[in-house]
Amino acid sequence: MQRRARGSNLGLVLLLSQIYQAGFNNIPPVTLATLGLNVFLFLKPLKHLMKVCISVNESYYRQDWQRLLLSPFHHADDLHLYFNMVSMLWKGIKLERELGSAQFACIIAVFSQLVGIMYLLLEMVLTEINDDHSYSMQCAVGFSGVLFALKVLNNHYHPGGTSYVMGIAVSNRYTCWVELVLIHVLSPGTSFVGHLSGILVGLLYTKGPLKKIMEASGGVLLHGSSSGQTFYNNAGYSDHRNHHYRQNTQRDFSLYTGGLSEEEQYQRAIRNSFHERANPRDERPPNGFYESLGPLSQEEIRRRRLQRF
Numbered sequence: 379m380q381r382r383a384r385g386s387n388l389g390l391v392l393l394l395s396q397i398y399q400a401g402f403n404n405i406p407p408v409t410l411a412t413l414g415l416n417v418f419l420f421l422k423p424l425k426h427l428m429k430v431c432i433s434v435n436e437s438y439y440r441q442d443w444q445r446l447l448l449s450p451f452h453h454a455d456d457l458h459l460y461f462n463m464v465s466m467l468w469k470g471i472k473l474e475r476e477l478g479s480a481q482f483a484c485i486i487a488v489f490s491q492l493v494g495i496m497y498l499l500l501e502m503v504l505t506e507i508n509d510d511h512s513y514s515m516q517c518a519v520g521f522s523g524v525l526f527a528l529k530v531l532n533n534h535y536h537p538g539g540t541s542y543v544m545g546i547a548v549s550n551r552y553t554c555w556v557e558l559v560l561i562h563v564l565s566p567g568t569s570f571v572g573h574l575s576g577i578l579v580g581l582l583y584t585k586g587p588l589k590k591i592m593e594a595s596g597g598v599l600l601h602g603s604s605s606g607q608t609f610y611n612n613a614g615y616s617d618h619r620n621h622h623y624r625q626n627t628q629r630d631f632s633l634y635t636g637g638l639s640e641e642e643q644y645q646r647a648i649r650n651s652f653h654e655r656a657n658p659r660d661e662r663p664p665n666g667f668y669e670s671l672g673p674l675s676q677e678e679i680r681r682r683r684l685q686r687f
Contacts, residue, residue, distance in 0.1 A: 389456030390417070393463050400467060408483045409470030413463050416521060419451050420459050427452060431517035432494050434501045439514070449519050450490040462521045469528045476535050484592060485531070486524070489579055492588075493523035496575035504571070518569040523576035529554045530580025554580075 397405070397413065405413075424430070430448040437445045453459040474482040497518060504513040539550045548556050554577050562570040582588040 387456045389458070389460030390420070393417070393460045396464050396467060400471070405467065405471060406474040406479055406482070408479045408486065409467065409474050412466060412470065412486055416451055416453065416459060416463055416466075420453055420456070423452055424448060427454065427519055428517070431519040432497060433517040434498055434505065434514035436517065437494075438498055438502070446491055446494040449494060450521050450524055452519050453521070454519060458520060462525060465525050466521065466528075469525065469532050472536065473528060473532060485583075488592060489524050489527045489576075492579045492582075493527060493572070493575045496578055497523065497569075497572050500571050500575060516569075516571070518572045520572075522568070523572045523579075526554060526558070526573050526576030527580035527583070530577055530584060534584040
């Protein structure tokens with residue numbers, strides 16, 4: 379696995395543009411720190427990619443467990459970094475404001491390791507079932523597995539809404555599964571097992587015992603304050619869990635995302651980078667992108683429906 383030539387580092391420039399548009403003051407600390415760590419390790423990798431990617435052969439049989447720690451935070455090239463980190467920016471802002479910085483930091487730390495462990499387990503099972511050692515040799519790197527897990531959490535804490543996947547309306551609760559298949563079909567070089575591992579870890583947290591185990595281990599750190607009280611977490615946001623708080627969180631988030639989904643932000647960043655002047659509201663998402671309706675207000679949804687007709 380060789381890192382491709384970076385050239386002008388277009389992906390890094392686009393990522394910095396997205397961060398600037400969001401505003402450093404609007405990005406919670408754990409999300410910002412995660413972005414910073416990934417960018418730093420892209421510019422100054424601790425080891426060659428072949429020394430940090432995770433596989434059954436290298437991590438389990440050769441006992442190189444350090445790869446579990448390093449593999450999520452290294453990326454193959456600048457565009458790999460860009461798409462993963464813009465997705466992290468969008469998901470991190472929403473989830474960290476919802477859960478608080480302390481809990482979100484624990485989630486990032488635990489998920490980054492559990493996704494790797496799940497990946498190793500699935501590859502070992504595939505090796506045994508198919509009697510094919512090549513599964514044990516497959517090496518994966520990048521943050522996308524963690525992002526799939528965060529997508530499951532985001533759909534859990536912000537239920538409802540519809541996404542358009544290649545022009546087909548899909549409930550947000552199923553988009554991660556649809557994306558899992560589409561990414562594998564459209565980009566065969568991506569790790570299907572790695573993305574599946576992220577979804578399974580996310581389900582272990584939302585539907586399984588993982589959340590209770592983390593809360594029991596973290597104690598007061600993850601439980602927060604008693605019900606009915608308002609406190610301020612490390613991000614400086616009110617964590618009073620009621621309907622008014624959720625409305626304010628959604629409205630504040632829309633102020634610096636423009637109500638755009640992460641995929642729409644990708645497209646806008648690319649258009650801006652080439653100084654294109656097209657009006658994004660008059661364009662349909664191209665194949666491979668979907669338009670999220672979850673975060674939009676009722677008035678915005680009504681306006682977009684009228685535009686379609």
